[in-house]
Amino acid sequence: MKFSFSSEQEEFRSNLRRFLGERSPTKEVRRLMATDAGFEAAAWRKLNSELGLTAVRIPEAFGGQGFGFGELCIVLEEMGRSLLCAPFFSTAVLATGAILNAGTEAEKQALLPGIAAGDTVATLAWVEQPSRWDAAATTLTAKPSGSGYVLDGFKSYVLDGHTADLIVVLARAPGSSGDKGLSLFTVKGDAKGLSRKLLKTMDETRKLAHLDFKGVEATLLGEAGAAAAPFARTMVEAAVCLANEMAGVSDRLREDSLEYAKMRMQFGRAIASFQSMKHKHADMLVDVELAKSAAYYAAAALDEGDDDIVAVASLAKAAASDAALQTAVHAIQIHGGIGFTWDNDTHLWFKRAKSSEVLLGDAHHHREQMMQHWAA
Amino acid sequence: MNELTEDSVRADVRAWLEANWSPELGLVEWRNKLADSGWGVPTWPKEWYGRDLPQAFQAVVDEEFARIGAIGVAKAGIRTLAAATILAHGTDLHKEKFLRRILTGEDTWCQLFSEPGSGSDVAGAVTRAEMSGNKWIVNGQKVWTTSAHHAHWGLLLARTDWDQTKHKGLSYFIIDMHQPGVNVQPLKQMNGHASFNQVFMTDAVVEPEFLVANVGDGWAVTTTTLMHERRGADGLRTWAMGSDRKGRAYDEERAEIATTMEPYKWYPQRAGRVDLILSRAKETGHLDDPVARQEIARLLTMSKAAEWTARRARAAAQQGKPQGPEGSLGKLVASHIARAAARIHTQLSGADALLTGADSPLNGTIAEILVSVPATSIAGGTDEIQRNIISERVLKMPKEPSIDTTKPFRDVPRNTVR
Numbered sequence: 001m002k003f004s005f006s007s008e009q010e011e012f013r014s015n016l017r018r019f020l021g022e023r024s025p026t027k028e029v030r031r032l033m034a035t036d037a038g039f040e041a042a043a044w045r046k047l048n049s050e051l052g053l054t055a056v057r058i059p060e061a062f063g064g065q066g067f068g069f070g071e072l073c074i075v076l077e078e079m080g081r082s083l084l085c086a087p088f089f090s091t092a093v094l095a096t097g098a099i100l101n102a103g104t105e106a107e108k109q110a111l112l113p114g115i116a117a118g119d120t121v122a123t124l125a126w127v128e129q130p131s132r133w134d135a136a137a138t139t140l141t142a143k144p145s146g147s148g149y150v151l152d153g154f155k156s157y158v159l160d161g162h163t164a165d166l167i168v169v170l171a172r173a174p175g176s177s178g179d180k181g182l183s184l185f186t187v188k189g190d191a192k193g194l195s196r197k198l199l200k201t202m203d204e205t206r207k208l209a210h211l212d213f214k215g216v217e218a219t220l221l222g223e224a225g226a227a228a229a230p231f232a233r234t235m236v237e238a239a240v241c242l243a244n245e246m247a248g249v250s251d252r253l254r255e256d257s258l259e260y261a262k263m264r265m266q267f268g269r270a271i272a273s274f275q276s277m278k279h280k281h282a283d284m285l286v287d288v289e290l291a292k293s294a295a296y297y298a299a300a301a302l303d304e305g306d307d308d309i310v311a312v313a314s315l316a317k318a319a320a321s322d323a324a325l326q327t328a329v330h331a332i333q334i335h336g337g338i339g340f341t342w343d344n345d346t347h348l349w350f351k352r353a354k355s356s357e358v359l360l361g362d363a364h365h366h367r368e369q370m371m372q373h374w375a376a
Numbered sequence: 377m378n379e380l381t382e383d384s385v386r387a388d389v390r391a392w393l394e395a396n397w398s399p400e401l402g403l404v405e406w407r408n409k410l411a412d413s414g415w416g417v418p419t420w421p422k423e424w425y426g427r428d429l430p431q432a433f434q435a436v437v438d439e440e441f442a443r444i445g446a447i448g449v450a451k452a453g454i455r456t457l458a459a460a461t462i463l464a465h466g467t468d469l470h471k472e473k474f475l476r477r478i479l480t481g482e483d484t485w486c487q488l489f490s491e492p493g494s495g496s497d498v499a500g501a502v503t504r505a506e507m508s509g510n511k512w513i514v515n516g517q518k519v520w521t522t523s524a525h526h527a528h529w530g531l532l533l534a535r536t537d538w539d540q541t542k543h544k545g546l547s548y549f550i551i552d553m554h555q556p557g558v559n560v561q562p563l564k565q566m567n568g569h570a571s572f573n574q575v576f577m578t579d580a581v582v583e584p585e586f587l588v589a590n591v592g593d594g595w596a597v598t599t600t601t602l603m604h605e606r607r608g609a610d611g612l613r614t615w616a617m618g619s620d621r622k623g624r625a626y627d628e629e630r631a632e633i634a635t636t637m638e639p640y641k642w643y644p645q646r647a648g649r650v651d652l653i654l655s656r657a658k659e660t661g662h663l664d665d666p667v668a669r670q671e672i673a674r675l676l677t678m679s680k681a682a683e684w685t686a687r688r689a690r691a692a693a694q695q696g697k698p699q700g701p702e703g704s705l706g707k708l709v710a711s712h713i714a715r716a717a718a719r720i721h722t723q724l725s726g727a728d729a730l731l732t733g734a735d736s737p738l739n740g741t742i743a744e745i746l747v748s749v750p751a752t753s754i755a756g757g758t759d760e761i762q763r764n765i766i767s768e769r770v771l772k773m774p775k776e777p778s779i780d781t782t783k784p785f786r787d788v789p790r791n792t793v794r
Contacts, residue, residue: 003684003691258771273774275760278767285766286709289702290681297684315677367673368666374676375654375663 002300005070013074016051020082023047026345032085033204033348037163039086041121047086048118054092055116058100063113069237073244073299080248083205083348087121090159093241094234095122098168101230101237102184102222111166111186121163121189124234125155125211126170133361135170135231136178140213142171142185149185149220150193151213157359161209162198165189168221169213170231179228185218192216203355205348236310239317239360240302243295246320246356250288250327253349254281257331271334280334284327291316291323311373314366321363324353385433389415389440397446399623403632406625407449407480416449416479417459424463424471425479432694445621447629450481450636454523458485458531460604465589465597470550474529481632486527486553487601488518488575493791495520495754496761498533498602499543499595500780500790503577505534512549512582514557517574520755522639524560524573527553532582533598536591538786545785546594550586557581567747571639605756647748648714649721650679652738660724668723675716682709701770708762711752718749 005013023043032039048054057072058064065071072092079088092115099111114120129137140153151171161167166186173181187194193216199208222230258281261272271277298316301309328350332339339346357363396409410416411425418437420426429437441448455478462470477483494500503516514534524530530551537545551558557580562570589597619626653672654663662668682705689703721742722729728737729746736743753759767773780788 001687003687004695004697258773262773269777270774273776275764275776278771278773279760279763281771281773282708282763282766285701285771286705286712289685289705290678290709293684293688293702294677294681296688297680315673315680318673319677319681364670367670367677370673370676371663371669375657375669375672 001297001304001306002070003296005074009070009074012071013078016075016078017081019047019051020078020084024082024084026083026348029083029085029205029348036198038160038205038207039163044086044121045118052116052118053088054096054118057092058096058112058116062108063116065116068303069240069299070303073241073295076241076245077248077251077295080245080250080352081252083249083352085205087123087160087163089206089238089241089245090123090161090164091115091121093238094124094159095164095166095168097234097237098124098184098231099221101233102227104222107221114166120165121160122166122168123158123160123164124168124170125158125161126231127157128153128155130157133235133365135182135228138170138172138182140169140171141174142183142218143174145217149183149218151185151187151216151218154210154212156199156208156210158209158211160207161211162196162207163189167194167211169218170227171218173225176225181225182227182231183224184221184227184231186221187213187216187218191218201355203351205352206355206359235360236313237302239313239366240295240298242356242360243291243298243313243316243320246324246353247288247292247295249349249352249356250291250320250324253324253327253331253346253353254284254288256346256349257281257284257334261334277334280330284330287323287326291320294319308373311370314369314373317360318363318366318370321357321366325357328353380429380433382433382436385429386436386440389418389437390444393440393444393446397444399445399621399625401625403447403625403628404480404482406447408476410449411476411479420463424475430696432696435694445619447619447625449479450632454485454487454527454531455481455483457487457601457604458529461531461588461597461601464600465548467585467588469585470588474550481636483528484523484526484636486521486524486530486573486575487605488521488524488530488532488551489598489601490518490520492517492519496758498598499546500788501533501535501546502790503532503534504538505532505536505547505549505582507584510584512584512587514549514551514577514580514582517576519563519572519574521560521573521575522571523636524553524575525562526635529553530558530575531601533594535785536594539784540592541783542781542785542788543595544592546598547591548588548594548597549582550588551577551580551582552586555580565748565751567744567751602757647745647752648679648710648717649741649745650675650713650717652741652745653717653720653724656721656724656737656742660726662724668720671716671720671723675713675720678709678716679713682706682713685709701766704766704770707756708759708766711759714749714752718746721745 052065053075055064056067056075060066096115099108115122127133128139140151142149142151151169167189169185169187171183171185193214195212197210199210201208261277262270264271294316298312301312306312331346332350335344335346338344392413392415414425414427417425418427418429419431419434422428459475459478462474489498491501491503505512505514530553532549532551533546534549535545536547557578559576561574563572563574564570653675657663657668657672685702686706692700725737725742732743733740768775
């Protein structure tokens with residue numbers, strides 16, 4: 001197993017951090033999060049053409065850069081640090097993952113180059129119930145119709161679902177249940193019969209939508225009735241990616257509150273010189289470094305085909321959820337009253353920590369997944 | 377000279393081992409060969425029993441020793457700290473007199489730092505060393521001294537100047553433990569074991585050439601020893617095992633381990649028995665309990681993440697990169713893990729957690745875990761000290777104003793434990 005980044009990877013990270021720092025200052029985050037779209041299409045396309053972010057993990061044969069999860073997760077960690085308002089997780093992790101895991105060569109050839117070029121905003125729609133992140137809970141149906149299918153039902157909590165050009169949808173054959181009869185489909189964002197509603201979200205930097213499907217024409221992705229395995233794989237990958245994003249969120253919260261504690265004077269001293277403050281920061285560093293180790297390990301485990309990847313991915317997600325939340329709580333505490341105000345930036349990352357904790361299943365859910373794998 | 381590669385190092389050590397290793401050699405005889413060849417401690421300097429190899433090749437050498445079952449140099453315990461300290465600060469006389477016998481295992485060592493009035497505040501030592509005639513005369517009491525009862529030599533921190541400030545009045549000595557002025561008493565712990573000793577020094581004698589570095593430079597030498605101690609703290613959770621192979625050298629190594637590792641049998645760091653958790657949960661029927669499952673998963677998460685953090689630090693070190701924050705956390709995390717493990721073992725054991733000795737589950741092991749855990753947060757520098765180190769050295773947070781470092785140590789208020 002690989003336990004360190006190569007010098008190329010480190011250079012990639014530092015360039016990316018500088019770039020995102022310039023393009024995504026909190027003033028810009030605040031401006032974009034207040035818009036309905038949540039990002040600016042032209043700016044996102046420009047950034048993508050410069051850095052090729054959505055292309056990172058797409059194979060070269062499909063117009064991508066052909067890197068692995070190691071590199072993709074570096075992007076995600078930096079996205080977590082910068083809170084760049086862009087449909088990256090939905091496009092590059094969820095939709096790209098589903099297409100790579102389920103699609104045929106021809107389908108990949110048709111769908112991926114647009115994503116790699118940064119022209120197509122895509123997402124994956126699978127959740128219906130707020131507490132169920134698994135495929136078995138799917139009720140949206142797909143019926144054969146002519147040369148394709150029509151979808152009926154709804155999906156919710158769809159990342160960037162209101163703006164996506166391409167939506168990958170998990171659906172089931174009428175009358176099927178559990179993991180049987182599940183298929184993935186692609187639907188155009190402006191398809192007839194599809195209505196999309198932006199949901200009001202606590203974390204405004206991560207837009208979610210509710211989608212209603214009334215006889216929406218859809219194209220099968222991959223093999224009919226065989227989506228359970230590729231979908232499950234996509235969720236494992238997404239958990240690892242989100243864990244890395246949360247590592248970035250945690251580290252940023254930790255660094256910002258450290259900087260504040262060194263600067264803020266009380267009782268004639270910088271508050272960073274008080275032992276209670278120092279011990280809190282040491283504990284935060286422990287949480288963040290452990291979460292990073294788990295997230296990095298999980299990314300390497302995906303690239304190296306580790307047999308325990310299901311458990312490792314859940315471990316990383318659980319560790320990162322707890323670390324991000326705990327760090328966010330400490331960060332506000334360290335800032336004191338100002339940390340609880342809208343004008344202070346801490347809440348932006350606090351809310352991202354919260355939304356990432358819930359997204360894809362919370363820490364309890366992932367600890368249970370881990371135990372099912374390791375203690376069966 | 378040809379460029380060293382992993383392959384060339386592997387070929388060299390393999391050829392040497394095949395020509396020289398035999399399980400029928402005496403242990404000391406074999407380790408003298410190791411010392412002469414440099415393969416026992418390949419990263420040490422050539423003139424002192426090593427081969428000047430970069431750290432990155434250590435793993436290759438270890439693999440070749442393991443492949444053929446060859447015994448390495450004596451490692452366990454404070455010897456490692458003594459060797460590192462002497463290599464960094466010792467005179468040629470120290471190196472000649474001590475290093476070879478450390479490697480062969482003929483000498484064992486102990487570390488005389490902590491005192492009843494200064495545990496984690498090691499620099500607050502009040503054991504005094506005074507020149508009388510041509511010798512240093514030592515008086516004072518040390519505590520938490522692992523292996524003192526069988527040590528030949530001690531690493532001693534003592535105060536030589538009371539008019540200097542706290543850190544400047546200290547000197548570092550090597551003291552002969554086998555002398556009438558040194559009295560070693562075992563210190564029984566709450567878990568019933570005696571992993572440590574108290575050491576009373578009454579007019580004990582140190583030869584002048586056994587001063588390490590200069591008079592007044594003891595603190596710098598001490599930090600070298602402590603740095604190596606912290607680095608090694610995490611490894612003690614796994615019990616050093618002798619080989620079960622046949623042969624004279626193996627027999628002698630087993631006897632050596634039985635002696636030198638005995639104090640570590642229930643050393644605090646071993647309290648975090650994560651390895652027992654899943655099998656115990658199965659045994660006690662708790663694998664079906666959703667609350668227990670969550671707790672166990674939390675512990676496994678912390679323990680795996682800690683292991684991977686240590687691997688990150690090692691990988692960085694092997695590539696010659698500067699140590700990142702991940703390198704400083706091991707000791708603190710190990711005590712978090714031990715506490716969590718004890719809590720879960722209690723949960724899994726139910727009323728059996730009330731029992732001890734042979735009546736306690738796993739023939740006493742569980743009881744040992746439960747009553748050993750407080751020590752993990754204290755030994756080798758308390759959790760609080762570890763947090764200070766992390767915040768001040770890694771995060772560069774300002775030190776708290778201190779009132780004990782600027783005035784003569786004579787005037788510093790302190791405990792008067794006798």
